[in-house]
Amino acid sequence: MSYSFISPPNAGRFVLSNATLPAVAVSGYEAPVDEGLVKADIVITDGLVSAILPPGGAPGEFAKSDLKDGMVWPCFADIHTHLDKGHIWSRHANPDGTFAGALDAVREDREAHWSAADVKKRMEFSLRCAYAHGTGLIRTHLDSLAPQHRISFEVFDEVRDAWKDKITLQAAALFPMDAMVDEPYFDDLVAVVRDKGGLLGGVTKMNPDLNWQLDTLFRAAAENGLEVDLHVDETDDPGAQTLKAIAEAVLRNRFEGKVTAGHCCSLARQDDGIAERTVAMVAEAGISIISLPMCNMYLQDRYPGRTPRWRGVTLFKELAAAGIATAVASDNTRDPFHAYGDLDPVEVFREAVRILHLDHPLDTAARVVTVSPASIAGRAEMGRIAVGSPADLVLFSARRWSEFLSRPQSDRVVLRRGKVIDRSLPDYRELDSVVGA
Incomplete structure (x- = not known):
C-alpha cells in the first residue's frame, strides 16, 4: 500500500x-x-x-x-504466545507433529540450549515480527521449571523494559501443576513471578490431586496479588474436564483476581449437557477463554495416516453467547507445537474467522484480536x-x-x-x- x-x-x-x-x-x-x-x-x-x-x-x-x-x-492485542519457544523448529523439529512429540522436542531443546542469550535472541526476533505486523500488546507464557524460571523471567524483564515504548508485554509462568509438590521450588517460582510483575500459569491435567493443586495455586495467587492464566484441556479426550474443576476452584476459593484459560479443546468433544453445565459455571466464575485456532488445528486429532475429524478448537460461540470474555491469539510460532506462524494477528484473525465460523455476519468479529484480548489483559484502553x-x-x-x-x-x-x-x-x-x- x-x-x-x-x-x-x-x-x-x-x-x-x-x-x-x-x-x-x-x-x-x-x-x-x-x-x-x-x-x-x-x-x-x-x-x-x-x-x-x-x-x-x-x-x-x-x-x-x-x-x-x-x-x-x-493495533492488535495477542495475549497467548510463547516467545521463549519461538523459532526453534530448525534446531529441534517435531518428528511427527503430535502433542507428545512437541513435549519431548521442547524439553530436549530447553535442556540443551535455553541460555539467557539464546532466549533473548529469539524473543527479540519474535517481537520485531509482531511490531512490524502492528501488534501493541503481547502476553507470553514462559516455561518455568527450575532453573529456567529464573533465566527466562530475568530475560523477559530486561526485554520488557527495552520494548516498553513499542509493545506492552506481560508474562505468565508455565509449569506442570504436579511440580507444586516441591514446595521450595513453587515458593521460589511465586516469588519470581511476583517480583517480575507476572502471572501464575500452569498446565492442568485430570489427576487425583487436581483440587489440591488448584486450591494451592489460587491461594498463592491471592496472597501475592497475582492473576492466573492456565493451559487447559489441550486434548481431544472428552474425559478431560479440568475447565470445570478450575471454575469450581475459583468459586470455592472465592478468588477475586482475573483468571484466563487457554485452549479448552476437550469442551467441544463433550456431550451437550456436560458442556453446557461447564460453560455456565465458567460464566459464574468469571473466567476468560482464549482460543488458539491455528495451533489447535495443527496439533489436535493428529494421528499417523488418518485425516483429522474435527477442528481442534473450543466451543467459542457458546462461551461468548454465555457472556464469557473470549479472544483468539497466535500461540506457538515455528516451534514443535506449531511449525508455522509469524505472530501476525491478521493471519490469526483470518484463520479464526474460517475455523471458528466467525462470519455471516462479521459484525463484531474484529473484537477477537483487538478490544476483547486487551480487556482480558487488563488494558481496556488498548485495542x-x-x-x-x-x-x-x-x-x-x-x-x-x-x-x-x-x-x-x-x-x-x-x-x-x-x-x-x-x-x-x-x-x-x-x-x-x-x-x-
Whole structure:
C-alpha cells in the first residue's frame, strides 16, 4: 500500500479521511453501521487521535490523506504466545507433529540450549515480527521449571523494559501443576513471578490431586496479588474436564483476581449437557477463554495416516453467547507445537474467522484480536480507536470484509503515535547463529 500524504503522517496534525473502521473497536463515535463497519475521518494531532468525525467533517485546513475507504484498525492485542519457544523448529523439529512429540522436542531443546542469550535472541526476533505486523500488546507464557524460571523471567524483564515504548508485554509462568509438590521450588517460582510483575500459569491435567493443586495455586495467587492464566484441556479426550474443576476452584476459593484459560479443546468433544453445565459455571466464575485456532488445528486429532475429524478448537460461540470474555491469539510460532506462524494477528484473525465460523455476519468479529484480548489483559484502553488515545493504527487498502479476508494484507501501513514505522521483517538468517540454518 502507498498513501500520498499531503503532509507526511510524521507531521503534527493531519487527517486520515474516508476511512472504514471496525465499529466494535471504535469508542465514542456514532455512525451508520454496515456489517460492523463505519465510515469516518480520523484527526491526528501530536501523535494522538484528537477527533473521529463523519467523512468530510475534518477542518479544511488540515492536511489530509484520502484512504479511499481503506480500513483502519487499532493495533492488535495477542495475549497467548510463547516467545521463549519461538523459532526453534530448525534446531529441534517435531518428528511427527503430535502433542507428545512437541513435549519431548521442547524439553530436549530447553535442556540443551535455553541460555539467557539464546532466549533473548529469539524473543527479540519474535517481537520485531509482531511490531512490524502492528501488534501493541503481547502476553507470553514462559516455561518455568527450575532453573529456567529464573533465566527466562530475568530475560523477559530486561526485554520488557527495552520494548516498553513499542509493545506492552506481560508474562505468565508455565509449569506442570504436579511440580507444586516441591514446595521450595513453587515458593521460589511465586516469588519470581511476583517480583517480575507476572502471572501464575500452569498446565492442568485430570489427576487425583487436581483440587489440591488448584486450591494451592489460587491461594498463592491471592496472597501475592497475582492473576492466573492456565493451559487447559489441550486434548481431544472428552474425559478431560479440568475447565470445570478450575471454575469450581475459583468459586470455592472465592478468588477475586482475573483468571484466563487457554485452549479448552476437550469442551467441544463433550456431550451437550456436560458442556453446557461447564460453560455456565465458567460464566459464574468469571473466567476468560482464549482460543488458539491455528495451533489447535495443527496439533489436535493428529494421528499417523488418518485425516483429522474435527477442528481442534473450543466451543467459542457458546462461551461468548454465555457472556464469557473470549479472544483468539497466535500461540506457538515455528516451534514443535506449531511449525508455522509469524505472530501476525491478521493471519490469526483470518484463520479464526474460517475455523471458528466467525462470519455471516462479521459484525463484531474484529473484537477477537483487538478490544476483547486487551480487556482480558487488563488494558481496556488498548485495542481500540478513541479520542485521546495514541494514534497506534494499522491501515489497510482493503475496503470490505471480502477484500480483507482474501489476502494477507502484507501491504498494510502501521502508525505508532501517528508516525509510520518501518515494517521490514527480520531475516531468518539472523537466527542462524543460535538455531542453525
